Amino acid sequence: MKMNIEYPTLVEQGFAMMKKAGLNVTKEQVYKRMIDTGMIDKTGQPTQAAIDNGLIDECEQTSNGDYEPTTVAGMKRMYPMYEQFADSHFKRTELGWIADAYVIRAVANQQLNDPDSTEEQRQMAYGMLAQLNESGGNE
Known part of the structure; x- marks a missing residue:
């Protein structure tokens, strides 16, 4: 019997973005990486250290119900695959970040x-x- 695990919102969003970009990762890998880097605790909440050190920025809910960082720097920390691109290539909309x-x-x-x-x-x-x-x- 396959167990259906419900992951925290930040993990689900990170996983969805990575899959959309074509990266071959599992939700478990994303979850473990976020815990290992101190971005979230085991319950999926951002750690105080992550907030204090700018690893997790202030997020706002978009019109489609997702939570997205309010700054380009925060978006790049959440989705490291975009770090190589200049900030000018990204724009925040009511639906979230677009490239x-x-x-x-x-x-x-x-x-x-x-x-x-x-x-x-x-x-x-x-x-x-x-x-x-x-x-x-x-x-």
Whole structure:
């Protein structure tokens, strides 16, 4: 019998973002990493040390019900895969953070060039690039 584990909101959000970006991680890995780095305690709440040291920024609920950091720096700490990109490539909307075409292309191409990516991850990357081409996404 498979056990259905309910993970804290910050873990679910980190996991969803990493999967959306095509990274092959489990919720358990995200949870353990966040605990190991002192971002959250075992109940999923941000630690005081994480707040004091800026690992967890103030978050606000978006119109789709997720909680997102209010600053680009906070977003990058929550989603380290974006640290390599300049802050100017990101914008906060009522639905949460969005990245411009340059970032989307770069992330998709990283996934396509990763020899360990799965067929599903590659298809997601191709889909992201196709959407950019259809919308005329410019850098």
